[in-house]
């Protein structure tokens with residue numbers, strides 16, 4: 092259980108140009124599976140509906156827990172009608188889906204929606220529907236205000252004021268913030284229970300199971316993109332623990348170790364609890380390491396997972412990060428992982444997509460992690476790519492997912508090697 096070292100001061104290339112990244116609506120794709128009695132009603136345009144439909148296309152046969160209320164172009168004078176339309180959509184939705192206990196109105200960026208005060212609309216509907224057991228909250232997933240994973244941050248931050256107040260006499264509890272697939276959450280819950288730590292998770296699986304919070308709450312982030320949520324939790328008196336993120340064997344051990352120290356767990360007990368899952372993770376990683384070792388990798392800014400993943404790949408898989416770009420570099424959240432990155436890695440915050448692509452072309456890394464829209468052009472130029480969205484949608488946290496996480500990076504390298512083997516010999 093070594094304490095994370097202080098991050099050295101590193102130069103950071105700050106770019107403020109054109110961005111190529113999904114908007115915050117994308118978070119609905121994983122959030123709607125997590126809170127099982129919630130519904131996400133996007134107030135937006137046909138573009139928003141298409142984005143969700145294609146990003147969550149796999150849900151086509153299920154009864155989805157999201158939809159888009161399409162707001163057509165209206166002038167300001169027509170806004171009263173928009174509120175009426177919205178109320179009508181909500182009434183029809185709740186009549187059809189009586190299982191909904193938590194309704195999120197999600198803002199988007201078309202100008203007609205920007206004119207609407209969704210917070211006010213949510214509070215009006217909340218007052219009306221609360222007695223019937225339905226809470227209504229609002230947050231923005233607009234592409235103007237949020238990138239990709241920031242939608243989850245905005246959603247969880249909107250939930251924080253709803254968390255019940257923990258009584259002052261309550262013993263300290265851990266709150267793990269950030270949505271994790273249920274299987275991963277269950278694994279962590281078992282590990283915390285074995286360590287004797289009482290842990291809650293945000294978001295909960297059901298709207299009625301919101302964890303209580305107060306000055307005795309210690310918060311451990313499971314995702315690095317929750318700046319707004321962390322600030323809101325601190326505003327409720329909780330204390331934030333700073334730790335590397337739980338990727339791979341070492342990252343997960345360090346993350347659990349920060350919580351264990353904060354709760355005064357006996358180091359011997361900690362070592363006993365993590366020994367077996369850590370050994371399993373190391374065995375799983377060893378299978379992929381020969382393929383990954385020494386291979387150069389660049390990350391274009393997308394999900395804010397880039398720095399912790401680069402730490403995992405460098406420290407645990409022997410890869411060589413060339414450039415690690417992230418939409419935002421929060422020293423506070425990324426510091427423990429940054430401290431473990433090799434020196435010489437080029438760090439970039441923000442995006443100027445053309446310049447970044449030029450650097451990728453000049454660096455020619457073995458693998459580039461980027462958004463869907465940039466992957467095909469880079470592949471066409473002979474560069475192997477990994478879609479960053481897969482890293483957000485797949486179970487990748489914790490000891491038992493370490494091997495799968497390494498495999499996600501090994502697979503495109505194997506595919507490219509196979510394609511190269513099939514390519515005809517150049518003419519003499």
Ligand code: SF4
Nearest residue numbers: 114139199200233234
């Ligand atoms: S919120 Fe904005 S960026 Fe996102 S899909 Fe809708 S129109 Fe596009």
